[in-house]
Amino acid sequence: MHLAPTSAQAVDDADAHPFVKTVHEYAERVLRPDALRTDRDGVSAARIDELRDLGLLNHLAPAEYGGRGLDPAADRRIHEIVAGACFNTWLVWAQHVPLTGRLACSAEPGRPVSDLARRVLTGEVLLGAGISDVRSYPHRYIEATRTDGGWILDGTISWVSGWGLNAALTVAAVEKTTGTVVTALVEIGDGVRQGAALGLAAVTGSRTERVILDRVAVPDEHVISRRSLAETRFDDLAIASDARAHHFGLAATVLRELDETPDPLVKAVAATWAPRVARIRETAYALADEAAASGGGRHRLDERLATKVASGEALAAITRALVVARAGRALTGADTAQLHARSALFVLVQGQSADTRHAQLTALTR
Numbered sequence: 465m466h467l468a469p470t471s472a473q474a475v476d477d478a479d480a481h482p483f484v485k486t487v488h489e490y491a492e493r494v495l496r497p498d499a500l501r502t503d504r505d506g507v508s509a510a511r512i513d514e515l516r517d518l519g520l521l522n523h524l525a526p527a528e529y530g531g532r533g534l535d536p537a538a539d540r541r542i543h544e545i546v547a548g549a550c551f552n553t554w555l556v557w558a559q560h561v562p563l564t565g566r567l568a569c570s571a572e573p574g575r576p577v578s579d580l581a582r583r584v585l586t587g588e589v590l591l592g593a594g595i596s597d598v599r600s601y602p603h604r605y606i607e608a609t610r611t612d613g614g615w616i617l618d619g620t621i622s623w624v625s626g627w628g629l630n631a632a633l634t635v636a637a638v639e640k641t642t643g644t645v646v647t648a649l650v651e652i653g654d655g656v657r658q659g660a661a662l663g664l665a666a667v668t669g670s671r672t673e674r675v676i677l678d679r680v681a682v683p684d685e686h687v688i689s690r691r692s693l694a695e696t697r698f699d700d701l702a703i704a705s706d707a708r709a710h711h712f713g714l715a716a717t718v719l720r721e722l723d724e725t726p727d728p729l730v731k732a733v734a735a736t737w738a739p740r741v742a743r744i745r746e747t748a749y750a751l752a753d754e755a756a757a758s759g760g761g762r763h764r765l766d767e768r769l770a771t772k773v774a775s776g777e778a779l780a781a782i783t784r785a786l787v788v789a790r791a792g793r794a795l796t797g798a799d800t801a802q803l804h805a806r807s808a809l810f811v812l813v814q815g816q817s818a819d820t821r822h823a824q825l826t827a828l829t830r
C-alpha cells in the first residue's frame with residue numbers, strides 16, 4: 465500500500481498552533497481530571513459554557529461569525545485532545561462542530577443566513593444531531609413531508625447526544641415518495657420531546673436520549689441540504705468507513721496510563737502497542753484524506769474499513785490490558801480502566817453502517 469505520511473505529520477505539527485495549545489492546556493487542567501465524574505453525572509451546561517468561552521463551539525466558522533476558520537489538521541488534533549481527555553464531552557461536542565463547518569461552507573457570500581444558523585455559527589447555540597436513522601431506511605427513519613414553504617418532520621430519532629444542553633438539532637429525514645433526504649435545523653420546542661429512557665452502558669455521561677418529533681414544522685430557511693438517498697449513502701461512506709481522530713485520542717490516553725504504571729510488564733504493553741497505533745493512525749488519516757481528495761465514496765474502501773477494524777481491535781486490546789493491569793480496581797466506578805474500556809466498546813458501534821458491521825464481523829471469523 466503506498467501512502468504519504470504527511471496527513472498524520474500535519475496533525476502533529478498543529479500542536480504548535482496557539483489555539484491548539486490553549487485547548488490542550490484546558491483539556492489537561494479541566495476535562496481529564498473530571499472525566500470519571502462527567503461519565504457518572506453527565507456533561508454539564510457549565511462545561512458547554514467553558515467550551516463556548518474557549519471558542520470551541522465555532523472554531524471552524526469564518527471570522528465574520530467570530531470563528532477562526534481552523535484548518536482540518538488542527539481540527540483533527542483538537543478532536544484527539546478533547547476525546548483523549550473526556551470522551552463524554554467529546555461525544556456531545558462532536559455532534560455540533562462538523563455542522564458549523566458545513567453551515568459555513570453552504571452559506572452563500574453576501575446572502576444572510578437564517579437567524580438560527582447565525583446563532584450556531586457564532587457558537588451561541590449548541591446543536592445536537594439526529595442523522596443516523598437514515599442508515600436504517602426504510603426500516604426505521606424520520607419521515608419528511610412537503611408543505612407550503614417548508615417541511616413536516618415526523619418520527620423517533622434513535623440517538624441524540626447532548627439532550628438538555630442542545631437548543632436545536634440537525635435532523636436528517638426522508639421524503640418517501642421521492643427518496644429525498646432533507647437535512648434541516650430543528651429548534652427544540654413544541655412537538656420535540658424525549659422518548660423512552662435508554663439506560664446506556666457506555667458514554668453514560670453523554671446525555672444521549674431517544675427523541676420524538678411529533679409532526680414538527682420546519683421552514684425552508686432551516687433546510688441545510690436536499691440530497692437523494694444514493695448521494696447521502698455516498699457521503700456517509702466518508703463518515704462511517706474511516707478510523708477517526710477520537711479513536712486515536714482515546715488510544716493515546718490508554719497508552720499513557722499503561723506507560724505511567726510502575727510495573728515493567730505493563731510499560732512493555734504500552735511500548736509494544738504505541739508504534740502499532742501510530743501506524744494505524746498514519747494509515748487512517750492518509751486514506752481518509754486521499755478518499756476526500758478523490759471525491760469520496762468507495763475510494764479504497766476495503767483498505768479504509770480494514771484500518772477502522774484494526775483501530776477498533778487495537779483499542780479493545782489496550783483497554784483490556786489496562787483492566788488486567790489494574791486488577792479488581794479496574795471494575796470499580798472510581799477507576800479510569802472501566803471508563804476507557806466502555807468508551808472503546810462505543811467506538812465499535814458508533815457510525816456503524818452495513819459495511820462497517822460486515823467488515824468487523826468478518827475480521828472476527830478469521
Ligand SMILES: Cc1cc2nc3c(=O)[nH]c(=O)nc-3n(C[C@H](O)[C@H](O)[C@H](O)COP(=O)(O)OP(=O)(O)OC[C@H]3O[C@@H](n4cnc5c(N)ncnc54)[C@H](O)[C@@H]3O)c2cc1C
Nearest residue numbers: 593594595596599600623624625672813814815816817818
Ligand atoms: C450512545 C450512543 C450515542 C449516539 N449519539 C448519536 C447522536 O448524537 N447523533 C446521531 O445521529 N447518532 C448517534 N448515535 C448513532 C450511532 O452512530 C449509531 O449507533 C450507528 O449509526 C448504528 O446505528 P444503530 O446502533 O441504531 O444500529 P442499526 O441501525 O440497527 O444498524 C447499523 C447498520 O447495520 C445494518 N444492520 C443491522 N442489523 C443487520 C443485520 N442483521 N444484517 C445486516 N445488516 C444489519 C443496518 O442496516 C445499519 O446500516 C449514537 C449511538 C449510541 C450508541
